Amino acid sequence: MAATTTEHVDVLIVGAGVSGIGAAHRLREEFPERSFVLLEAQDAPGGTWWTHRFPGARSDSDLFTYGYRHKPWKGPSIAAGGEILSYLREVIDEDDLAGHIRYHHRVAALSWSSEENLWTADVTRTETGETLRMTASFLWMCQGYYNHDEPYTPEWPGTERFAGTVVHPQSWPSDLDVTGKKVLVIGSGATAATVVPATAATAEHVTMLQRSPSYWFPAPTVHELATMLEPLDLPGEWTHEILRRTYVQQLDWLATTGRDDPDALHEFLVESIRPLLPEGTDVEKHFVPRYRPWQQRIAFVPDGDFFAAMREGKASVVTDTISEFTEKGVQVSSGEVIEADVVVTATGFDLAVFGDIPFTVDGEPVDFTRHVTWRGLMISDIPNMAYAFGYFRHSWTLRIDLVNDLIGRILARMDERGDRVVVPTLRAQDADMPRLPWVSEDNFNPGYIGRSQHRMFGQGDREPWTHMHEHDVDRVELPKADLDDGLQYR
Incomplete structure (x- = not known):
């Protein structure tokens, strides 16, 4: 027409x-x-x-x-x-x-x-x-x-052999149920930081596979200042403005410290998560990035829920590259096969x-x-x-x-x-x-x-x-x- x-x-x-x-x-x-x-x-x-x-x-x-x-x-x-x-x-x-x-x-x-x-x-x-x-x-x-x-998904050898389900978070099917299943999440950005604890609640186990580590920040869902202000019964717009300015100051500190003193921010971020990790975690391998802080977006995890899933044994992290998909899951460069029923390709997007x-x-x-x-x-x-x-x-x-x-x-x-x-x-x-x-x-x-x-x-x-x-x-x-x-x- x-x-x-x-x-x-x-x-x-x-x-x-x-x-x-x-x-x-x-x-x-x-x-x-x-x-x-x-x-x-x-x-x-x-x-x-x-x-x-x-x-x-x-x-x-x-x-x-x-x-x-x-x-x-x-x-x-x-x-x-x-x-x-x-x-x-x-x-x-x-x-x-x-x-x-x-x-x-x-x-x-x-x-x-x-x-x-x-x-x-x-x-x-x-x-x-x-x-x-x-x-x-x-x-x-x-x-x-x-x-x-069209989300970004790399081409990996053998994906056609995989007997399970492959899904990108950007096009998540409404009828996909991961209850009792083994889930493999490929990627370690903000999406993976969300999907892992959410699926770990019902899945048999969730493994996050990353090529290299990201920076994480266990931010509280409710700011401690909000808890302090609540008994004062302030007008809502006052509380909003106080918290807004507080968060702006926090974000400005993260950005300027990342620019002016990246070593200090690196230490702050890594040490913030160290006590939240399961005993025996190889922090250097899985949680120390190769880039300086803020060269990529920091993965915020409310109340550290990602790390809680790790401590409970519901989630784990593998740092390696993919060699190929197999019928049962993904084989990484070390030779290990990570078995999965569902593979989530949290691999990002294109501009x-x-x-x-x-x-x-x-x-x-x-x-x-x-x-x-x-x-x-x-x-x-x-x-x-x-x-x-x-x-x-x-x-x-x-x-x-x-x-x-x-x-x-x-x-x-x-x-x-x-x-x-x-x-x-x-x-x-x-x-x-x-x-x-x-x-x-x-x-x-x-x-x-x-x-x-x-x-x-x-x-x-x-x-x-x-x-x-x-x-x-x-x-x-x-x-x-x-x-x-x-x-x-x-």
């Missing part, structure tokens, strides 16, 4: 997860006269929290900073996916956003016309296959940063550049690898387009709130001056600026960065063409960013 233009909005938001809902809240609050729509490919809001349904799916950031600044989080600092979805649905209800969200709407292509000063979105309704076209004056990309449809949606500007396809970021929220030479990207090391939403502040300032400035277009544009002094990778591997180097960085846009060696700063920098620099520095209006 040929697409026809069905609707025009002032702002088109792609994605109805944490970032998209936050963007919509900001529009309702600061720009009530603007029309907007959120296009969501899934059949419900929530993004990651809707698609990730593996056992125990939960936040690995505290909810006092992962929650929005405008809506205090009520409950324990670490929460299950369902609780986070309920929180997001409350925001949708309180802001009356439901009528603005179109579910089952997948964006197939985006194109900008300088003649019309408009974005055009070709959209597929996934339920019916029908195509439609929408136009918008401003585009706000909130689609997330990885491929939700997606703006949802892998093809972009064109004035008829020319956009190769994002030839562009650089403007302060981590706009792209050079791409008109009227902002994107949401949070933190890897802090709570995602801490940066989303700051990004939304800055986008709001830009939109307000355009209103005041009567401008219709804003374009990040390299200045004369940037003509010979070195183009640097999307992120320095010396700064952050998990597997999905190495696999996908060649597809990402880059950054420069100076402001405003840089990103990936820590929160202690962003919370000072983004609010005072010069709206004329690197931006052209017309």
Whole structure:
């Protein structure tokens, strides 16, 4: 069926997860006269929290900073996916956003016309296959940063011989029951840290197989400060603000210590888990990483539940590489065969550049690898387009709130001056600026960065063409960013 233009909005938001809902809240609050729509490919809001349904799916950031600044989080600092979805649905209800969200709407292509000063979105309704076209004056990309449809799974010899079930957490079957079964979890990141204790509760045994160790942090589900504040019967917003600032300070300490004194942070993290491990555990082999702290995300384990499963004999760790799959399980390089009924490939994901949606500007396809970021929220030479990207090391939403502040300032400035277009544009002094990778591997180097960085846009060696700063920098620099520095209006 040929697409026809069905609707025009002032702002088109792609994605109805944490970032998209936050963007919509900001529009309702600061720009009530603007029309907007959120296009969501899934059949419900929530993004990651809707698609990730593996056992125990939960936040690995505290909810006092992962929650929005405008809506205090009520409950324990670490929460299950369902609780986070309920929180997001409350925001949708309180802001009356439901009528603005179109579910089952997948964006197939985006194109900008300088003649019309408009974005055009070709959209597929996934339920019916029908195509439609929408136009918008401003585009706000909130689609997330990885491929939700195709998780990353390495190719291992002999997988076809395995007689059991192989499942990736990103596509966990609703009818999979691991009760009384031997479970092998491949990987040692945040997902494995969640799946292992959750499945160990009913499985015969769970083995986590890792190529190399990760850093772990046994954070309490309920902060000790929250316990101290409870008898004081403070207003909820006071308690939220106190705990939010406490967690921000904790996260800032972890990030800055990892940067300035990695040896001290290494000792702190390793010694924090040593007393929680079963007696006789080879800590050096299984829990001392090869990289410095914060070069990869730390696996937060609420109340040390992962280590409790180990002490109870319900879970164990093997550090080795896979030689091949056998009929009964996986053979590792030492020659040991780890028997399993279910193999969980917690092996990560691949980055997606703006949802892998093809972009064109004035008829020319956009190769994002030839562009650089403007302060981590706009792209050079791409008109009227902002994107949401949070933190890897802090709570995602801490940066989303700051990004939304800055986008709001830009939109307000355009209103005041009567401008219709804003374009990040390299200045004369940037003509010979070195183009640097999307992120320095010396700064952050998990597997999905190495696999996908060649597809990402880059950054420069100076402001405003840089990103990936820590929160202690962003919370000072983004609010005072010069709206004329690197931006052209017309």
